[in-house]
Amino acid sequence: MSIEARLKNVQQKIAEYCNGCGRDPGGVTLIAVSKTNPPEIIRQVAGAGQIHFGENKVQEMASKMDELGDTLQWHMIGPIQTNKIRMMAGRVDWIHSVSRKKELDEIEKRAHQAGRSIRVLIQVNISDEDQKSGCEPDELPALLEHAAPMEHIRVKGLMGMASFSDDMDLVRSQFRMLRELRDKWRNHPDKRIELEHLSMGMTNDMQVAIEEGATMIRVGTAIFGERNYG
Numbered sequence: 001m002s003i004e005a006r007l008k009n010v011q012q013k014i015a016e017y018c019n020g021c022g023r024d025p026g027g028v029t030l031i032a033v034s035k036t037n038p039p040e041i042i043r044q045v046a047g048a049g050q051i052h053f054g055e056n057k058v059q060e061m062a063s064k065m066d067e068l069g070d071t072l073q074w075h076m077i078g079p080i081q082t083n084k085i086r087m088m089a090g091r092v093d094w095i096h097s098v099s100r101k102k103e104l105d106e107i108e109k110r111a112h113q114a115g116r117s118i119r120v121l122i123q124v125n126i127s128d129e130d131q132k133s134g135c136e137p138d139e140l141p142a143l144l145e146h147a148a149p150m151e152h153i154r155v156k157g158l159m160g161m162a163s164f165s166d167d168m169d170l171v172r173s174q175f176r177m178l179r180e181l182r183d184k185w186r187n188h189p190d191k192r193i194e195l196e197h198l199s200m201g202m203t204n205d206m207q208v209a210i211e212e213g214a215t216m217i218r219v220g221t222a223i224f225g226e227r228n229y230g
């Protein structure tokens with residue numbers, strides 16, 4: 001199958017899953033996770049109408065952003081090293097993987113220097129497997145409070161990764177927990193915090209994520225094929 005056909009297939013699945021649970025497909029943004037794929041492949045997918053791309057390494061994303069021009073939207077979805085934030089701050093549109101105050105501080109500083117505002121999602125650990133990915137649910141309120149006064153950061157929602165498991169009941173319960181957390185803080189007393197987005201769901205669990213309310217899904221393999229690494 002061509003990459004254009006695989007993209008179309010994913011778009012059709014999103015529509016089908018949305019219809020199946022009474023949601024508007026327009027409420028789900030597809031982020032094509034292009035990590036490890038070269039710029040010419042990304043160009044091909046962009047040529048088929050895809051606008052949003054996700055990368056999990058800052059350096060790799062920075063060079064692709066340079067090469068691919070201004071019309072695409074770039075999402076950082078991987079672990080963040082604070083000393084690399086300046087490399088992407090001039091260009092990145094969304095950062096999904098923020099989970100510490102010092103990351104917020106550094107994004108604010110570098111976005112300010114670049115004269116920009118960056119949209120941020122707070123990553124929450126919903127699987128209990130990797131303690132390093134995401135804040136704990138009870139750390140969320142303090143992070144939101146920390147970010148609220150920042151002028152160059154707009155906190156737009158939450159991101160989570162479910163367990164790597166075929167047990168879709170387990171995966172569903174983890175996505176549901178993220179949605180409930182988002183709902184709880186959605187009408188934050190500080191009006192600068194707007195938790196409208198839920199970034200959750202990948203190739204293997206996108207149906208469950210959509211059923212549980214995902215507004216952004218991050219899909220790599222179903223579009224680009226199996227990765228050799230990364």
Ligand SMILES: *Cc1c(COP(=O)(O)O)cnc(C)c1O
Pocket residue numbers: 033035056077078161202203204218219220221222230
């Ligand atoms: C690689 C990656 C994805 C995409 O995973 P697939 O299974 O290839 O769809 C989504 N989210 C994050 C954070 C990733 O690193």
